[in-house]
Amino acid sequence: MLQYPAVQLTLHATPATRIEESQRMTVVEDHILKLDVREIPRVERHPRIFGMLNSLLPDYQLILTVDHDPVPLYYHLEMHYDGMFGWEYLSRGPEIWEVRIRRKKHEGCNCNCGGGH
Numbered sequence: 001m002l003q004y005p006a007v008q009l010t011l012h013a014t015p016a017t018r019i020e021e022s023q024r025m026t027v028v029e030d031h032i033l034k035l036d037v038r039e040i041p042r043v044e045r046h047p048r049i050f051g052m053l054n055s056l057l058p059d060y061q062l063i064l065t066v067d068h069d070p071v072p073l074y075y076h077l078e079m080h081y082d083g084m085f086g087w088e089y090l091s092r093g094p095e096i097w098e099v100r101i102r103r104k105k106h107e108g109c110n111c112n113c114g115g116g117h
Contacts (some may be wrong), residue, residue: 038096048049049073054087056103060089063090064099077101 035052037045045066052062064070069092077085082098084105 009024010049031059032063034063034065038058038065038067053077053103058103058105061100061102064101066097066099067095069093069097070099 005042033056035049037048040048049062049064056062064073074087077087084103086100086102086104088100088102090100
């Protein structure tokens with residue numbers, strides 16, 4: 001079973017504050033992060049995405065921008081994090097997909113084991 005390291009984020013930002021250009025992550029307003037993974041090497045994408053998702057507090061959101069339909073990520077979240085995240089498509093291709101993922105609750109061990117504990 002793959003495990004992804006959690007990324008701890010401390011957010012003390014105002015709208016449109018750039019956090020780190022190298023990670024393609026911005027804070028677009030309080031409690032909303034935006035991550036564009038299109039230029040991040042594919043092998044680094046899931047560790048960054050899951051690290052950010054694990055660090056989100058309830059009602060915090062991640063707007064994810066990718067170059068393909070991220071439906072496999074949706075199914076993974078449904079299977080391993082049942083009820084912990086909301087999912088809303090903001091745009092659906094053909095070149096860019098954007099999804100709003102909202103942390104509904106914060107439970108579990110954050111180890112990505114899928115054990116439901």
